[in-house]
Amino acid sequence: MSSSFGQIFRISTWGESHGAGVGVVIDGCPSRIPVSAEDIQRELDRRRPGQSEIVTPRDEADAVEILSGVLDGLTLGTPIALSVRNKDQRSTAYDEMQHTYRPSHADFCYDAKYGIRAWAGGGRASARETIGRVAAGAVAKAVVRALYPEVDVVAWVSKVHEVEAHADVYAVCREAVEGNMVRTADPDAVGPMVAAIKEARAQGDSLGGAVSCVVRNCPVGLGDPVFDKLEATLAHAMMSIPACRGFEVGSGFAAAGMRGTEHNDAFFMDGGKVRTRTNFSGGIQGGISNGEPIVMRMAFKPTATLMVEQETVNDQGEDVTLRGKGRHDACVLPRAVPIVEAMAWVTLCDHLLRQRVADVMPRG
Amino acid sequence: MSSSFGQIFRISTWGESHGAGVGVVIDGCPSRIPVSAEDIQRELDRRRPGQSEIVTPRDEADAVEILSGVLDGLTLGTPIALSVRNKDQRSTAYDEMQHTYRPSHADFCYDAKYGIRAWAGGGRASARETIGRVAAGAVAKAVVRALYPEVDVVAWVSKVHEVEAHADVYAVCREAVEGNMVRTADPDAVGPMVAAIKEARAQGDSLGGAVSCVVRNCPVGLGDPVFDKLEATLAHAMMSIPACRGFEVGSGFAAAGMRGTEHNDAFFMDGGKVRTRTNFSGGIQGGISNGEPIVMRMAFKPTATLMVEQETVNDQGEDVTLRGKGRHDACVLPRAVPIVEAMAWVTLCDHLLRQRVADVMPRG
Amino acid sequence: MSSSFGQIFRISTWGESHGAGVGVVIDGCPSRIPVSAEDIQRELDRRRPGQSEIVTPRDEADAVEILSGVLDGLTLGTPIALSVRNKDQRSTAYDEMQHTYRPSHADFCYDAKYGIRAWAGGGRASARETIGRVAAGAVAKAVVRALYPEVDVVAWVSKVHEVEAHADVYAVCREAVEGNMVRTADPDAVGPMVAAIKEARAQGDSLGGAVSCVVRNCPVGLGDPVFDKLEATLAHAMMSIPACRGFEVGSGFAAAGMRGTEHNDAFFMDGGKVRTRTNFSGGIQGGISNGEPIVMRMAFKPTATLMVEQETVNDQGEDVTLRGKGRHDACVLPRAVPIVEAMAWVTLCDHLLRQRVADVMPRG
């Protein structure tokens, strides 16, 4: 049950880095939603390696195939199976990893948990697993948009190591983000971020960073008290992305240093609609969306794969050293952007469908 | 399905603030675990109002009754129903709230979502809901301890508004935390924290803060790739606590500013056991516990209930003002500590049981 | 997870026969459904012991209390907790059962599974567990009726030992069923059935039987391919009732002896509505309701509790004999009727809500 997410719109990813392929099955997608392979491929292309000079050069086209659940461009209401074949990989680059645990990677823990692991290229813990998420996110987006065309989700890199992006979270637009290879929203940060990433790569090092994400025009009423509050399921979704170390919504950690008189968002009527003067709540109150923009921020640790010699142990319980070889993604942040958006769409879609069964009686 | 948490050890809380009572049903608890009403009551007493001069004075004994699932001090393997009756409340204090939405409370969102709400005292969104969590946490703790007696979970208040607690997260002990009314781990912070809370209360204001939590001696191998990574389910659990706005594990948001060469935790052999030299991973790698202490930090916003006049709207769509009356918890942090611990125990217990079905073959 | 049923409208029963009480928590019930304690009590009264001279004389009022989830007669959208206290029981009648396994009872299996059991009165395996089901069924009925007022579920005793009831399943009405103490639909069968039950009781023996159930005016489209076909979830629901040994829908076991040319239900247009000339499908095709009456039949074994001496073993692994004492329900069939109806309502309600998320786009 570990590889599934969602209660009604339920996605199950499968696949190892160097097995036959990776993919996802989506169960619970409503019928007659327009979905095309092109829509899905567009998102996968934002995530795939080799798309720019600052991401890992692994060369995979990552072409998606729709195996089921869609007929003539419309969903059937049946499970949608999406698959991407892995290309043949020169796995000799990974031979050393068969018995040696890479520091801060999942290698040791998989062995400890399962007594076995697909050692080549990270196996199930590889970032290739996120292909299924991005593909499912494209379908989730289609569902949400079919019901609420105005909903939008935009994520961007808001920090790379010491470089912070300064942007108005309410005004950030996708075009600006996609217009630079680092996918940030601050034009002034592009140069320093790219430079920092290139420098780290030259050193065989890697950099952490942060992604921010805003959901605009979210309908009021999404999120299920008490355990599946909207922010709790978003946190679950985001913290399940590899390398994510922190999640905050609205005022986030800054809330810890605030007073109620500062933090409370005063309600007011705005042309017949209930709005709030400020948005420290980040669009969610009592676990339920209030119609204001939902604002999140996620911290990502620096990639664990380094091209330097590191102290570690092997599966015989011996102290050894390991020096990374082959490809190396010095900063995952640019490619994390479509993954964050995908998980947001999946979470929103599930809550949208849940809301249709929470309140079924006509309003008076 | 919104009020349930856990896959195998599954808790379902129920109850409104001013209904007949609140409680929890635990389905999936293994048999023959020693559990007593006293164990549960002890944790509830840490959470209940009126326990010190800095928490809300609502006077409720919150006496738990075990309705099912336990016989002669042992669990039966059947659902454990735990119930706490509400005392009669003078709900006239809440009359104004029947039609007016308190700023940054759940009132408006519940009405928007369900078209109805239990308006007295916050209804389902009241902190009384957490009674079920704390009770379930006591049972979860009993299960974990029956299997792994050495596991320990300790949470403490690490920040109140501008006062930070300085403590060695690996050395914090429960006795020190329980020895002061604010439940912090830094003796020097107690006075300033208490003073800040009292001052805020005198002003009718409230304060945000942070809770830290450490899990010690966690077995290796807990956590399910890919969506139910240990940190993802912990984030879900913690972010579902009322007023929680942020979650981080290990290096957390600081990871965003780090390099891989700093952040990677080198493995080494320590008397036959795999250990790491540093613990930026916070005890979790690839979503699976690695045996090092699990370290988390959660941000809580200031309580929304204020004894000052605030701008808001009513359910007729009119701009109005509202001034809080009656009881007022100026800082929820001291009472959040047992809730955080309870959610950690519940999450660990569920993952412990999941691990028993992930790896069933004898190790070679 | 064993004590929960349903995906969206999810019920979780709890309670042992001789513990503090029994009950149910319903999570996922939509808001603003009219529900009253009286509606629930009416169904419980049909199920309770002591209601006529042919059922077990255990005297329990089985008064339900609504603990949460309902305000002023309307559901809140939050969990509905329903509880019935057990009366003090003279458990000395059960002393012998503490160590001796009653033949064809659950005693041995509970001990084998859990290593412990609530031995008094059957514990969790007691028919008292069905109180939670019947209470939940009353709520499910309220939900279904709020959305589709014309849906009706009627069950009746169609066989007691050798006495078969002859009734037109499409014409059976509740009044006729409730008008006789054995709850059959055939006036000519009442006398022989009552006589057979009384004779069995006089002999300390018990009788098996069958319950039939028809759902009328079921909306088209309920049931989820492929595993949660409507008949599959109905079978799950019915076979989970204590003593149920067989389930059939539509033509049922008779289908095994039929030809396709006999069995196929020809479609025809009936005033703009698609109907079938025959109903061997029992109202379900491809796992989905087709609008025709849903017809089911369930077999129940004779009660295992007998007032005669029986060969058995004890928990020390010794061959012993056991002679039942105290109360004795010679035929569970009359009381099974409201339980069957409750499980049908719960299953229909869950599928009705599921259908609201299967097809969300406007029809062309």
Add this chain to the structure above:
Amino acid sequence: MSSSFGQIFRISTWGESHGAGVGVVIDGCPSRIPVSAEDIQRELDRRRPGQSEIVTPRDEADAVEILSGVLDGLTLGTPIALSVRNKDQRSTAYDEMQHTYRPSHADFCYDAKYGIRAWAGGGRASARETIGRVAAGAVAKAVVRALYPEVDVVAWVSKVHEVEAHADVYAVCREAVEGNMVRTADPDAVGPMVAAIKEARAQGDSLGGAVSCVVRNCPVGLGDPVFDKLEATLAHAMMSIPACRGFEVGSGFAAAGMRGTEHNDAFFMDGGKVRTRTNFSGGIQGGISNGEPIVMRMAFKPTATLMVEQETVNDQGEDVTLRGKGRHDACVLPRAVPIVEAMAWVTLCDHLLRQRVADVMPRG
């Protein structure tokens, strides 16, 4: 959520009859279980069309590919994705079905439920969906056998139309069943069954029948009170197989005509093991396996596809007639046998894993 089955060992099938392929994802399979494509293929070959002269001649090799979750013949603990490509089909044979509803098929109900359907060859309602079940069953069998090598499941055709097989359910062996093309256990029934099927086919007609199934050496303690009783989940599993109309366990419908003194299974000690003198309980008491053979029987309706002219309606609401063309399976029973076994293995496997978390404390 409709296409998934199981709580811990969870299978999700996908695929339409004339889409790219069909398959299954298994989440929750334990690690280090020996599994090979050959094991899976062997079961698929028992299910595939064209294997004998009495089943549908559709010619598909149905070659399985393991896409993930298995490395060097051992499961990884990660999702196992299994896929079978569909061959190109001459779908012109189905053109008429695009707008006309075949009687007693799923066509009308899919359209009514989803507003769309994959009309060629039955789409999702095609028997090809069961490929995923049979593949998953082979994996489930490997898991059960790895833990309990002696468990066995044998199914056979016990009835075809008017021909009953007479066999000792406790002695039936797989070799005898697989040794005849109709897969019955009674050598005397083979001839009449084959003759009946051939005659029906010659007439363009079809025949119903029954499959019996026995589970031998099932460990004591499987099955979860109260809703997931072993017989209830088996009923769910079996009734979800296309064309299944009835399910009974142990005494089944015959129990309705029995007395308690006949039906109760007396316990006795058999060399330190608790056994029962009779087995009317069918190996299950209180929803839990008692170690005796589990005996089930399932009724299947005659195939709905007939090569005769039938009255029906089209999607324009017009009365029309339809005459089947192309391939035609006059009796699904022989191919139902491996499907029944697969569903039994999947259900047992899930309960075996559940049992590992129900009772975790050492026995005294």
